[in-house]
Amino acid sequence: MAQTLMKGNEAIAEAAIRAGCRFFFGYPITPQTEIPEYMSARMPELGGCYLQAESEVAAINMVYGAAGSGVRVMTSSSSPGVSLKQEGISYIAGSELPCVIINVMRGGPGLGSIQASQGDYFQATKGGGHGDYRMIVLAPASVQEAIDLMGDAFDLADKYRNPAMLLADGIIGQMMEPVELPEMKEYVVDPEKKPWAATGWKPGDKKPRAVVNSLYITTEELTELNERLQARYAEIEKNEVRYEAYNLEGAELVVTAYGTIARICKSAIDELKQEGINVGLIRPITLWPFPKNAVRDAVMADGVKGCLTVELSAGQMVEDVRLAVNGAKPVEFLGHAGSLLPTAEEIKEKLKSMREE
Amino acid sequence: MAVVFEKTKMLTDAEFHYCPGCTHGVIHRLVAEVIDEMGLQEKAVGIAPVGCAVFAYNYFNCDMFEAAHGRAPAVATGIKRARTDACVFTYQGDGDLASIGTAEIVHAAHRGEKITTIFVNNAIYGMTGGQMAPTTLVGQKTTTSPYGRDEAWCGKPLRVSEMLATIEGSAYIERVALNNNANIIRAKKAIRKAFECQMSGKGFSMIEILSTCPTNWGLSPVEAMKWLEDNMIPYYPLGVFKDKTKEGE
């Protein structure tokens, strides 16, 4: 198929549609607004539903209603808006519903800025809402990868009856790159495959009526729900870890970074290679489940002195890296909160200084 | 033996958890009977609130959702947009609808969302144990207005039906009470009209039902009915506030 030049946000929207998503509920916020704009033009062409909600709170609850009805549904927002969605995400996770949420991250805290950021790693991977729940979190580093991960996000959400998030920085949303789009997929709700969905019920039906709910008033019932969820999360951790390994062979140091920042790190690694310095990269693609074994194995390899984590934040993923390495080797951090991008030069300098220590 | 009365099949056999004298049970039955009589059980999807009716999903014998506090109209919107032929209703109390959920109810009405809302107004927060609601009357004592609701401090109670009737997208809005048999029959007719309005695609419909809370009002069920008549109905007049069903006939 021919390549087209597409902006990240628009590519994400089209990829969702091609994954069979016909229901979108959202609210404008920079730097993701091209997603609702694109959806508002595209959905009517396909007989789908684009609805601008009164708030992010309402949007995520509309997602809850549609997800409980069995359809493929999504919402998108950026950091402050995603904070507003946390209540609904917790309910969706507690009600064991599949849906996809996009966060095109911008600087924070508070109103922050509209520039790119990776400051929502904790919120996405550690449960931004209340209760013991997890979201599958996918972090693309290119527009093409964002497209590919959109299809995966819907499939994983359905497979595990769990919300999945595409966590992109503002650069992914705003950047244009050549892409290939997947074939269009029609998604038809199959009550056999989603027996829990509210697709209509009458007395005498084989399946019980649907009750979409996260209220389990007794300790026993709530324990049972949580055990079921934890078992599912363990399955996801076992089956769905994804990462990219780059230049690990003979590396003296290992860099961990995700999203666009990982690409800046790659530039630094490529330039260092020309100077005869070998540095490897582990780029988590699933932020949850975190590729802890891959990070540990890469850093613990013979000849590797330590690890540098680079983020566009004050240091969030670095905590997971440190848990994976567990004190066995030094893990240092380079990053900025406030949306000032780390440069390849900065990264190279830091790596060189680590090498000399 | 001839069967002279049968419980509607739109209610499950689960026993209500409501307090003695509370009108939720009556309202459940009216809503259930209307859905049953209209032959809508298979298409019906209800959304339970957070509040005394939080377990409504155990009682209505159809597909049910439980919503976060105040969000039922947004959840209903998602369902109705996904299944345009469904019969979708929210069942909400005054804390849920008139306080934390004002944005959701106003905008569901504003969009002319083809759903039906059953709004139970008993002028108090029941489930959490009798706190002040936006609908609590001036001077009314609750656990968070122990000296009586002070108008200068908290404003006057919100009249939701009147407010929503001003919104273009609302198609049928009526306030009813359950203080006597005639009014209960009226309430059932109103509920039926609201569902008919939804199913004929006219727009958003809501029935506000003035209801008692003997437990948290600290009154006997009989005294509570009298209190409702003497205090609530004068401030919350009964009647139809919006009726688009006649238009275009």
Next chain:
Amino acid sequence: MLEQNLFAGFGGQGMLLIGQFLAQAGMMEGKYVSWLPSYGPEMRGGTANCSVCVSDSPIASPVITKASCVIAMNRPSLDKFESFVRPGGTLIVNSSLIDVKAKRDDINVYYVPANELAEQLGNMKVANVVILGACLELTKCVSVDTVLDAIALKLGKRKAHLVDINKHALIAGAEAVKAK
């Protein structure tokens, strides 16, 4: 080959658009490309810039800090981005609107009166394409013909009649730097 171009001006000068022309053309020639805009409330009248990478191999970072070519369409852009040009790189200054000279002597600086050249062509709006013409002549990162194809694609059928003036604009820009 990795060409890292940074096009800067104020909002409305069409810097993001010529960046898209270049990225589109690069893709049409089978190269790896990326186009990254500055974005925000400065859409009208404020500064707007974009980074365009064109490469024979996959592009690691789309973020440019050492540009092979910088276009400064107005004074604030020159002040901000002169330092971004890598030593030996190219800086193209719109001398119609910028009355100062570049400070550095380790780069190649070209002064192109883009607005005046556009005016001579009869359409002030193509000043951005004039300066893109200069950029293409100096960097050779894609061919002028492919850029014209990209412009035609972007203009669509309705504005197809504008392809011609864009062609003249590209040539005028190229001539301006050839004459140096």
